[in-house]
Ligand code: SF4
């Protein structure tokens with residue numbers, strides 16, 4: 173293959189930022205900073221405001237996938253009685269917990285576990301197992317689905333739980349939440365999200381300045397560090413770089429001919445394969461609800477309400493129709509020629525209705541959609557030959573249209 | 574009349590949902606299907622509709638497969654298949670409790686493909702620890718009530734509710750008594766026992782009470798055999814053919830369970846005097862379930878004490894393939910049971926691809942280990 177991804181000049185800054193985050197995570201214990209395990213969709217701003225270190229074990233799951241360790245770790249979990257059909261992030265984390273005594277050296281051992289079930293039940297189940305294993309306190313933040321038009325009841329429930337969460341944190345960590353500090357963090361978080369979305373929007377231009385494959389790597393700080401100055405710093409540098417790319421008319425995929433939407437999580441261990449496969453065919457994957465998830469806008473004047481409005485109304489928490497609407501909106505904005513949905517063995521909640529959604533969207537937008545069947549991490553559920561063939565014939569079809 | 578005759582009568586009522594169709598024809602009222610677990614049927618009935626529990630397994634699910642990925646549990650796959658085939662054409666609406674991710678996300682497919690006039694998402698709290706949960710549960714109940722009332726056009730009055738609750742409580746008492754006798758006399762096969770439980774979900778409760786009373790009468794006078802080895806079942810639900818037949822052949826008899834088509838369905842009565850308080854109390858005192866997080870209720874302890882109390886020789890986990898939340902809980906529960914020297918076995922069922930022969934062999938050796946001769 174001849175396609176070569178263009179590196180970012182800010183690559184080192186990203187590396188440093190993430191390394192610092194990971195080192196700090198592992199050092200926190202020594203410094204007496206409490207470490208909380210959190211899920212991706214969790215009002216982490218509260219933790220930053222309380223100087224509690226939030227660690228995202230999902231990142232470990234993704235990294236295990238990228239470094240092709242999922243199978244090895246999963247087998248340990250499978251030996252313990254977990255099925256190979258549960259989410260691979262959780263299998264990796266459980267494998268590490270059961271199989272490696274130096275658990276705390278690779279990922280920080282939590283002091284408290286703070287799952288939120290807006291994304292899925294898998295994460296809180298994993299956290300629950302970990303909490304029992306180490307005998308640690310856990311707080312489940314429960315986010316019922318939004319069933320509009322009547323979501324007032326759910327909203328009040330969530331706000332009340334945030335208050336309970338704060339009480340729980342204050343009790344377990346003996347730290348006090350300062351509301352002014354929370355407002356500051358919310359502002360930082362909003363700014364970082366704004367910058368992040370500006371970064372993503374540079375794939376709107378034709379040709380796109382970055383691809384989804386890039387965004388999956390560049391999103392590290394918005395996931396882990398939103399609400400901190402570091403995230404802000406990195407994304408302002410990155411967005412400058414993208415402005416430069418724009419001025420220099422640099423396209424992420426030289427000779428871009430096709431623009432595509434990819435739904436949700438990439439197949440981590442084969443990111444490069446995909447990026448090159450699409451690149452080779454001059455196809456730019458320009459958007460995904462996955463990378464666009466971090467688009468929070470908080471009102472620092474009404475912290476808890478605003479956290480609720482943002483987190484409870486995350487796209488993953490909507491019903492079928494609204495989720496389709498969100499996808500369609502993004503596809504329109506980025507003017508794509510087709511889309512790819514992966515029936516992810518690991519992520520059942522996000523792929524359960526994709527077959528149907530593909531049909532609905534194709535009908536609405538009159539563009540084709542490809543269905544793949546693979547695991548996001550576990551290559552035992554990935555058949556490269558089949559995937560390659562399917563992608564190639566799909567791209568051929570798109571370019572004919 | 575013998576036990577066998579009563580069972581045959583019940584079976585006839587369930588065949589092609591005869592009892593439900595008859596009721597609908599006679600009353601002209603609406604029928605609302607609900608998915609287990611924990612939907613307060615009493616409210617549906619008090620709003621003038623007939624609640625019907627949906628559990629469905631189909632060996633072949635061609636129609637559903639056109640809409641679903643492979644990794645959906647047989648229950649959700651099978652019930653969608655039934656709907657798509659028109660077998661649930663008597664339903665006017667459905668209620669989905671968001672007790673697992675699969676149920677939560679399959680609703681959209683039902684809405685699009687089945688076109689019921691009423692689809693309600695019951696968004697019960699999935700943590701049972703915090704004060705917020707109880708408060709929210711009450712709010713969700715009220716939201717459910719008003720949705721029901723506007724669909725059926727009939728108010729849920731205190732009188733109606735209390736009348737319904739009395740009938741429903743009686744139904745549960747009858748089922749509990751039948752279960753108790755199973756432990757004592759083992760007069761019903763596993764297949765028949767669970768058919769009886771399910772029959773209560775599939776006919777008007779007054780009719781169910783009539784049959785259950787009749788059955789109980791026979792059981793009380795019947796002589797037990799006691800040649801089967803008692804076990805406890807754990808999982809979400811069982812279907813009456815397939816697995817239970819094998820269990821019968823292996824001479825193992827269920828004397829307790831935590832299934833939503835079993836003990837969970839009838840273990841707790843509600844207090845009719847205070848609607849919100851009564852329903853909340855029942856919900857929060859339910860036996861452990863993998864879909865809810867609770868610090869107080871541990872499945873491991875619950876199962877161990879159930880086995881002891883019911884004098885079961887072992888526990889059989891019947892998990893549906895691809896049911897993640899059950900699987901996550903299993904290793905910890907299993908270890909706990911091992912420590913307590915309670916033998917257990919886990920089988921993963923997929924009604925569409927099940928190798929029944931293999932399963933039978935495994936259960937046979939488990940039975941032998943438990944002392945079935
Ligand atoms: S990949 Fe899906 S199932 Fe796994 S943790 Fe993320 S949201 Fe949950």
Ligand code: SF4
Nearest residue numbers: 646673675809893896
């Ligand atoms: S068996 Fe499991 S996955 Fe299936 S409906 Fe029940 S809880 Fe959900």
